[in-house]
Amino acid sequence: MRMLENISPKRVMAFFEDICGIPHGSGNTKAIGDYCINKAQQMGLTALKDAMGNVVIKKPASKGYEDHPAVVLQAHLDMVCERVENSSFDFEKSGIEIAVEGDYITANGTTLGGDDGIGMAMALAVLEDSSLKHPPIEALFTVDEETGMFGAAGLDAGLVSARRMINIDSEEEGVLTVSCAGGASVAISLALDKQKVNMPCYEVAVSGLLGGHSGVEIDKDRYNANILLGEFLKGVNAPYNIISIMGGSKENAIPAFATLKIATEYDLVGLAESFVSQKVKENEPDLKITVTKINNSNDGFSSAASQKITDLLYGLKNGVIKMSQSIKGLVQTSLNLGILRANDGQFTANISVRSSVNDEKISLINELKAYAAKFGATATDSGYYPAWEYLENSYLRQVMVDCFEQQFGKKPIVAAIHAGLECGLLSEKLNGLDAVSFGPDMVGIHTPNEKLSISSTQRSYKYLCKVLENL
Ligand SMILES: [Zn+2]
Numbered sequence: 001m002r003m004l005e006n007i008s009p010k011r012v013m014a015f016f017e018d019i020c021g022i023p024h025g026s027g028n029t030k031a032i033g034d035y036c037i038n039k040a041q042q043m044g045l046t047a048l049k050d051a052m053g054n055v056v057i058k059k060p061a062s063k064g065y066e067d068h069p070a071v072v073l074q075a076h077l078d079m080v081c082e083r084v085e086n087s088s089f090d091f092e093k094s095g096i097e098i099a100v101e102g103d104y105i106t107a108n109g110t111t112l113g114g115d116d117g118i119g120m121a122m123a124l125a126v127l128e129d130s131s132l133k134h135p136p137i138e139a140l141f142t143v144d145e146e147t148g149m150f151g152a153a154g155l156d157a158g159l160v161s162a163r164r165m166i167n168i169d170s171e172e173e174g175v176l177t178v179s180c181a182g183g184a185s186v187a188i189s190l191a192l193d194k195q196k197v198n199m200p201c202y203e204v205a206v207s208g209l210l211g212g213h214s215g216v217e218i219d220k221d222r223y224n225a226n227i228l229l230g231e232f233l234k235g236v237n238a239p240y241n242i243i244s245i246m247g248g249s250k251e252n253a254i255p256a257f258a259t260l261k262i263a264t265e266y267d268l269v270g271l272a273e274s275f276v277s278q279k280v281k282e283n284e285p286d287l288k289i290t291v292t293k294i295n296n297s298n299d300g301f302s303s304a305a306s307q308k309i310t311d312l313l314y315g316l317k318n319g320v321i322k323m324s325q326s327i328k329g330l331v332q333t334s335l336n337l338g339i340l341r342a343n344d345g346q347f348t349a350n351i352s353v354r355s356s357v358n359d360e361k362i363s364l365i366n367e368l369k370a371y372a373a374k375f376g377a378t379a380t381d382s383g384y385y386p387a388w389e390y391l392e393n394s395y396l397r398q399v400m401v402d403c404f405e406q407q408f409g410k411k412p413i414v415a416a417i418h419a420g421l422e423c424g425l426l427s428e429k430l431n432g433l434d435a436v437s438f439g440p441d442m443v444g445i446h447t448p449n450e451k452l453s454i455s456s457t458q459r460s461y462k463y464l465c466k467v468l469e470n471l
Pocket residue numbers: 076115116145169
């Protein structure tokens with residue numbers, strides 16, 4: 001018996017349940033792509049795959065809409081695979097175990113993949129339903145959005161002719177997103193002298209921080225554990241050798257922990273106490289720095305090298321650089337020191353840079369390069385993705401705002417976000433693209449607590465159909 005059989009919109013739920021049953025983590029999207037193509041062929045529609053594995057399905061206009069401009073319905077094929085601690089769930093082999101709890105569809109101990117399975121399911125339901133009124137439709141399902149938007153970046157743009165696009169990859173009903181930040185990765189690396197160490201050795205652990213997503217929480221005044229470690233090191237007022245540093249695990253996450261191994265005669269316990277009492281604050285009440293005596297180490301960074309690491313970290317810019325002048329509350333430009341490693345003569349810092357203004361992003365990258373050079377370090381940038389800049393005149397946005405008001409009796413929120421969306425890359429690929437992103441309410445995406453609202457999916461699907469009828 002199928003879990004979602006009796007829940008409407010029935011065809012959307014049927015496709016969603018199928019999708020949940022097919023393993024489709026990032027990097028593992030061949031089967032889900034083939035599923036979409038098979039479904040399209042059963043519907044008698046043209047379906048294509050490009051070299052990246054992106055899928056494009058074309059449905060002709062309904063009667064009377066033949067001369068209306070075509071519209072892209074876009075979603076991504078891959079999902080984030082996270083499971084609860086101690087779970088042995090195998091995302092390569094098993095379909096998601098879904099459950100219904102009140103208004104929510106949830107998964108048993110794993111991510112659900114509502115992000116972005118529900119986007120695909122809605123698009124497939126539109127493709128299948130011959131009773132709908134709509135312009136020509138091109139459904140575009142991209143691979144590997146979650147790990148760096150590689151599908152959108154490598155899309156064979158010749159497969160898509162439409163220049164209006166509804167991206168179904170947002171998580172808040174009532175919010176239409178129309179602009180997002182672009183980004184890049186900067187890696188600072190430096191080889192430094194090693195030295196025999198002959199002072200007592202300690203492990204210093206920064207923990208208890210909130211962390212968060214560097215595109216969503218960078219303006220929430222949260223501490224970055226890597227930056228705090230630099231400030232802590234600045235307070236060591238006696239000779240020291242850094243043995244190793246390990247902070248953060250993802251470039252686009254605000255690091256919640258960092259660990260330092262250090263050799264020194266200095267009173268680190270006293271320093272940790274005064275440091276925490278100075279730094280602890282209302283929104284970071286659990287900041288902790290623990291100092292533990294460890295076995296003596298033979299090798300560390302030389303004193304000069306250790307000082308250099310401290311100075312480099314201490315002076316590094318981090319967090320919000322500029323707020324938007326035109327959109328209240330929007331972070332325009334920021335950076336996040338996500339990953340920090342120092343060990344065995346090698347220092348690296350991985351930074352995620354974001355801006356909704358492409359020129360500002362480039363000047364911030366250049367500034368980081370010049371800063372690194374002062375220390376004899378190299379900074380290389382990669383993983384560039386463009387901003388999705390706000391379009392002054394958008395027909396699609398107007399139609400989507402009007403339809404929303406008709407259905408809900410209030411205005412939607414038209415928003416710009418500091419996180420990345422594929423719309424930026426696709427705007428660069430598809431010249432003159434007019435795009436809007438929307439989606440039903442989801443909670444806890446990218447975590448094992450992810451859930452999808454059923455009632456919101458019902459309203460959102462109805463809304464999508466209404467928008468298509470009006471395009
Ligand atoms: Zn997504």
